[in-house]
Amino acid sequence: MIKIALDAMSGDFAPDELVKGAMMAVSVYDDIEIQLFGDEDRIQSLLTQPNDRISIVHTTEVITGEDEPTKAVRRKKDSSMVKAARSVKEGHNDAMVTAGNTGAALTTAIAVIGRIKHVKRPGLAPAFPTLTPEKKPLILLDAGANVDLDPEHLHQFAILGSVYAEGVFEIDNPKIGLLNNGTEELKGNRQTKEAFQLLKEEERINFVGNVEPTHLLTGECDVLVSDGFTGNIAVKTLEGAVKNVMKYLKTTLSEGNIQTKLGGLLIKNALTEAVGDLGEHKIGGAVFLGIDAPIIKAHGNSNDEAILNAIRQARTAVKNDFVQKTRDYFEQ
Amino acid sequence: MIKIALDAMSGDFAPDELVKGAMMAVSVYDDIEIQLFGDEDRIQSLLTQPNDRISIVHTTEVITGEDEPTKAVRRKKDSSMVKAARSVKEGHNDAMVTAGNTGAALTTAIAVIGRIKHVKRPGLAPAFPTLTPEKKPLILLDAGANVDLDPEHLHQFAILGSVYAEGVFEIDNPKIGLLNNGTEELKGNRQTKEAFQLLKEEERINFVGNVEPTHLLTGECDVLVSDGFTGNIAVKTLEGAVKNVMKYLKTTLSEGNIQTKLGGLLIKNALTEAVGDLGEHKIGGAVFLGIDAPIIKAHGNSNDEAILNAIRQARTAVKNDFVQKTRDYFEQ
Numbered sequence: 001m002i003k004i005a006l007d008a009m010s011g012d013f014a015p016d017e018l019v020k021g022a023m024m025a026v027s028v029y030d031d032i033e034i035q036l037f038g039d040e041d042r043i044q045s046l047l048t049q050p051n052d053r054i055s056i057v058h059t060t061e062v063i064t065g066e067d068e069p070t071k072a073v074r075r076k077k078d079s080s081m082v083k084a085a086r087s088v089k090e091g092h093n094d095a096m097v098t099a100g101n102t103g104a105a106l107t108t109a110i111a112v113i114g115r116i117k118h119v120k121r122p123g124l125a126p127a128f129p130t131l132t133p134e135k136k137p138l139i140l141l142d143a144g145a146n147v148d149l150d151p152e153h154l155h156q157f158a159i160l161g162s163v164y165a166e167g168v169f170e171i172d173n174p175k176i177g178l179l180n181n182g183t184e185e186l187k188g189n190r191q192t193k194e195a196f197q198l199l200k201e202e203e204r205i206n207f208v209g210n211v212e213p214t215h216l217l218t219g220e221c222d223v224l225v226s227d228g229f230t231g232n233i234a235v236k237t238l239e240g241a242v243k244n245v246m247k248y249l250k251t252t253l254s255e256g257n258i259q260t261k262l263g264g265l266l267i268k269n270a271l272t273e274a275v276g277d278l279g280e281h282k283i284g285g286a287v288f289l290g291i292d293a294p295i296i297k298a299h300g301n302s303n304d305e306a307i308l309n310a311i312r313q314a315r316t317a318v319k320n321d322f323v324q325k326t327r328d329y330f331e332q
Numbered sequence: 333m334i335k336i337a338l339d340a341m342s343g344d345f346a347p348d349e350l351v352k353g354a355m356m357a358v359s360v361y362d363d364i365e366i367q368l369f370g371d372e373d374r375i376q377s378l379l380t381q382p383n384d385r386i387s388i389v390h391t392t393e394v395i396t397g398e399d400e401p402t403k404a405v406r407r408k409k410d411s412s413m414v415k416a417a418r419s420v421k422e423g424h425n426d427a428m429v430t431a432g433n434t435g436a437a438l439t440t441a442i443a444v445i446g447r448i449k450h451v452k453r454p455g456l457a458p459a460f461p462t463l464t465p466e467k468k469p470l471i472l473l474d475a476g477a478n479v480d481l482d483p484e485h486l487h488q489f490a491i492l493g494s495v496y497a498e499g500v501f502e503i504d505n506p507k508i509g510l511l512n513n514g515t516e517e518l519k520g521n522r523q524t525k526e527a528f529q530l531l532k533e534e535e536r537i538n539f540v541g542n543v544e545p546t547h548l549l550t551g552e553c554d555v556l557v558s559d560g561f562t563g564n565i566a567v568k569t570l571e572g573a574v575k576n577v578m579k580y581l582k583t584t585l586s587e588g589n590i591q592t593k594l595g596g597l598l599i600k601n602a603l604t605e606a607v608g609d610l611g612e613h614k615i616g617g618a619v620f621l622g623i624d625a626p627i628i629k630a631h632g633n634s635n636d637e638a639i640l641n642a643i644r645q646a647r648t649a650v651k652n653d654f655v656q657k658t659r660d661y662f663e664q
Contacts, residue, residue, distance in 0.1 A: 131580045144513065147521040181476065181564040189479040189561040213565050214572030217580075229521040232513040233545050233562055234569045240546030241573035248463045248549075249581075252606045253599060260602040266595025267585060274584045 001033050001053075002318045003093040004311055005084040008038035009062040011099025012301045015039065018099065019046040021307025026053045028308065032315055035093055037080040038062075059083050065300065069103035073111055081105065085112040088293045095294035095314035097285065099302045106145050109291040116323070118330040121146050122290035123157050124228070124297070125164060126235070127283045132219035137283050139165055139223045140179075144232035145288070151194035154178070154225050155202065159329055160289040161223035162205045167322030168287070168313060169222070177211030177221030179230060184210070191227065199225070204329065213237075246275055284313035293323060333365050333385075334650045335425040336643055337416040340370035341394045343431025344633045347371065350431065351378040353639025358385045360640065364647055367425055369412040370394075391415050397632065401435035405443055413437065417444040420625045427626035427646035429617065431634045438477050441623045448655070450662040453478050454622035455489050456560070456629070457496060458567075459615045464551035469615050471497055471555045472511075476564035477620070483526035486510070486557050487534065491661055492621040493555035494537045499654030500619070500645060501554070509543030509553030511562060516542070523559065531557070536661065545569075578607055616645035625655060 006022055008015040015038050022034045033053045036043050040058035047054065061079040063072045073082060081100050085108045087093045098105050106122065115122055123142035129135045141161040146153065158176050165174035178196055180188045185196060187210060199207045211220050213234050226234070249271075253264030285298035285306075294317035298310040317323070338354055340347040347370050354366045365385045368375050372390035379386065393411040395404045405414060413432050417440045419425045430437050438454065447454055455474035461467045473493040478485065490508050497506035510528055512520045517528060519542060531539045543552050545566050558566070581603075585596030617630035617638075626649035630642040649655070 131576050147513070179565070181479070181561055181568065189559075192561075212572075213569035214575070216569060216572055217576040218572075227521075229513055229524075230562065230565055233511070233565055236513065237545035237548060237566045237569035238573050240544075240548055240550075241570050242577055243546070244463050244549040245574055245577055248609075249603070249606055252602055256599075256602045259598050263595040263598025263602075266591050267588075267599065270584055270588045270592040270595070271581070274581055277580075 002031055002315050003033045004314050005035050005037060005087045005093035005096040007081045007084045007098035007100055008036040008043055009080040015043050016046055017302060017304045018307050019043055020304035021311065022054055023049045024304055024308045025311040026051045029315060035087065037084040057083060063101055063104045065101050067101060067104060069101065069107040072104050073107045081108050082112060089113050094318045097296045097298060097310045097314050099298040099300055102297060105297050106288055109288045109295045113291055113293050116290055116292050116327050116330055119290035120156060121153050122288045123160060124286050125161060125289050126286035129277060129283055130219040131217040135277060136219050137169060140231050140235065141223060141225055141289060142228040142231050143235055144228045147229040149227040151191055151198055154195040155198040158199050158202065158205050158225045160326065161225060163326045163329055164289055165222045167320045167325050168317050171222050173206050174222035175208045176205045176223045176225060177208050179213060179224050179226035179234060180210035182210060183212055285310035294318060334363055334647050335365045336646050337367050337369060337419045337425040337428040339413045339416045339430035339432055340368040340375055341412040347375050348378055349634060349636045350639050351375055352636035354386055355381045356636055356640045357643040358383045361647060367419065369416040389415060395433055395436045397433050399433060399436060401433065401439040404436050405439045413440050414444060421445050426650045429628045429630060429642045429646050431630040431632055434629060437629050438620055441620045441627045445623055445625050448622055448624050448659050448662055451622035452488060453485050454620050455492060456618050457493060457621050458618035461609060461615055462551040463549045467609065468551055469501060472563050473555060473557055473621060474560040474563050475567055476560045479561040481559040483523055483530055486527040487530040490531050490534065490537050490557045492658060493557060495658045495661055496621055497554045499652040499657050500649045503554050505538050506554035507540045508537045508555045508557060509540050511545060511556050511558035511566060512542035514542060515544055617642035626650060
C-alpha cells in the first residue's frame with residue numbers, strides 16, 4: 001500500500017477540493033491510502049464518500065500565502081503542512097502533496113524532511129505540456145526555488161531532472177537541455193557557459209545542448225535546466241504571452257465584423273479546448289527534487305482534478321522508488 | 333536637412349528592400365537626405381525613383397551574419413556597415429540605419445562612433461507593440477547586447493531608456509520598470525535586488541518598480557530594464573509562445589469538425605491581422621543606447637516598410653536631439 005500525506009488545508013479551495021481530490025484518488029487507485037491533515041470537523045463534513053483508505057489527522061494551524069516561509073515553518077508546528085511533512089519523515093507516509101505557499105513548502109521540505117546526501121540545493125520542477133502532437137511534458141528545473149546559483153548547482157539539477165523524468169514520467173533516456181539565449185556552445189552568460197561544459201562532460205545524462213526559450217513549447221528536450229531566476233522569467237513570460245494572446249484574440253473576434261463574429265462563435269469550443277491543452281493541471285504538480293522523499297507541490301488554485309493528478313504523481317514516484325534512485329546517483 | 337547613412341548591403345533582402353525603403357522615406361519626409369552605402373551598380377539599377385536627396389557611396393565589402401563581429405569590423409574596412417558608421421563619425425551624416433549582424437553593428441558603433449562619456453555599456457533597445465488598445469510600445473533594454481552586467485549598468489540603462497522613450501517615442505515622463513520574477517521590493521536575484529535600490533533612489537526617472545514578465549504585453553511600463561541575458565530570454569520566450577500558440581490554433585481549427593473548420597475560414601483574415609499586430613516591424617528598429625550618435629538596427633528580415641520605419645526612427649532621434657539630451661544627463 002502506498003501512503004500519501006495530503007495537506008488538506010492548502011491552496012485557494014481548501015479543504016473542499018482537496019477532500020474531493022482525495023476521494024477521487026482512492027476510487028481510481030486501489031493501492032493507495034491517503035491521510036488528510038487539517039481541521040477534522042470540516043474535513044469530516046466534506047467526506048461524502050468515506051473510505052477505509054482515507055483517514056484524518058487533526059491540525060489546528062494553517063500556513064497561508066501571506067506567511068513568511070521560514071518563520072511560519074518554525075512557529076506553526078501544528079500546521080497541516082508541517083505535520084504532513086513530519087508524518088513522511090517519521091515513516092508513517094511515503095510522500096506528501098500540498099497546494100500551499102511554495103516558499104513554505106520548500107522550507108518545510110528542507111527543514112523537516114531534509115536533502116538527499118550530496119545534493120546542494122533542491123530545485124522546484126514543474127512540468128508543462130508542450131504543443132507537440134502527443135502533448136509530451138517539459139520538465140523545467142529550477143522554476144523559481146533558487147535565484148542565485150553556481151554552474152555546479154545546474155549540473156546537479158541536470159542529474160536530478162534526468163532521474164525524475166525517467167522515474168516519474170517514465171521517459172527513456174530523457175533529453176536534457178540547458179536554457180540559454182542561443183544554441184551555440186559559446187553562447188550565454190558566465191553561468192550558462194560554465195554549466196554547458198559540466199553537462200557536456202557528464203556521462204550519466206543525455207545532454208542535448210543549449211535550448212533557446214523560443215522552443216519551450218516544441219518538445220526539443222524533456223528536461224530544461226536553468227537557475228530559478230531565469231526559469232521563473234521564462235515560465236512567467238510564457239504564461240503571460242499565452243493568456244494575453246488568447247484574450248486579445250477573443251476581443252478581436254468579438255469586436256470584428258459580422259463574418260468574424262460568426263466565425264468566433266463557431267470556433268468557441270475548439271478555442272476553449274486548445275487553451276485547456278496549454279494548462280498544466282493535467283500533468284500534475286511541481287516536485288521538489290533533491291528532497292529525501294517525494295514532495296509534490298500542486299498549484300494554489302488546484303481543483304479536485306489537479307489534486308488527483310498530484311496524488312497520481314506522488315503514487316508513481318513512490319512506486320518507481322524514484323528517491324532511492326536519486327540517492328544512488330548522488331552516492332556515485 | 334537630416335542626413336541618414338543607410339547600410340544598403342545589410343539584412344536578408346539587401347540591397348533591394350533597403351533601396352525601396354529609402355525611396356519610400358524620401359517621398360514621405362521632405363526634410364531628410366539618405367546616403368546609401370553599398371555596391372553602386374546594384375543600387376543604381378534598383379533606384380527606380382531617383383531623387384536628389386538620395387546619393388550612393390560605393391563600398392566593396394559586406395559584413396555577413398556569419399562574420400565574427402570584432403574581426404569583421406577590424407578587417408572589413410571597406411564594408412558598407414563600417415563606412416556608413418565612419419560617415420556619421422566624420423559628421424557627413426547624423427544617424428545610421430543597418431539591418432546587419434547585431435554583434436557587428438554594436439562593435440562598429442562602439443569602435444567607430446564610440447560611447448557617450450560616462451556610459452559604461454551601451455544597450456540594445458528594441459520596442460515591441462503591447463496588446464493595449466492603443467498598441468503602445470514597450471522598450472526593452474538590454475535585449476541581448478550585454479549578458480554579464482552589474483546593478484550599476486542597469487541603473488544606467490534606466491536613464492538611457494528614459495531619455496530615449498521621451499526623446500524618440502515622445503512619451504511624457506516615461507514609466508521605467510525593472511524586469512523581475514516578482515513585484516515585491518525584496519524579490520529577485522542579487523542583481524535585481526541591488527538594481528531596485530539604485531532605481532528607487534534615482535530621482536531623474538519615473539521608476540514604477542518591479543515588473544513581472546507576465547506583463548510584457550499589458551503596458552505596465554514604457555521602458556523595461558534588464559541585463560541582456562534575461563532580456564533576451566524574455567524576448568525569445570515571448571516570440572516562441574506567440575508563434576507556437578498561433579500555429580497550434582491554426583492546426584486545431586483546420587483539423588477540427590466541420591463547424592470548427594467553417595469558423596476557422598471565417599476568422600482567417602481577423603486572425604492574420606491580429607498576428608500582424610504582434611509584429612514589431614511597425615515600431616521600427618532597435619537602437620543602441622549610449623552610443624554617441626543614433627544607430628538604428630533594423631531586423632535582419634526587414635522589408636521596405638520596416639526600413640522606412642527604422643529611417644523614421646532615425647529622423648525622430650535627430651530632430652529631437654536625443655543624443656545631446658543623453659549626454660546632458662550623463663554630464664550631471
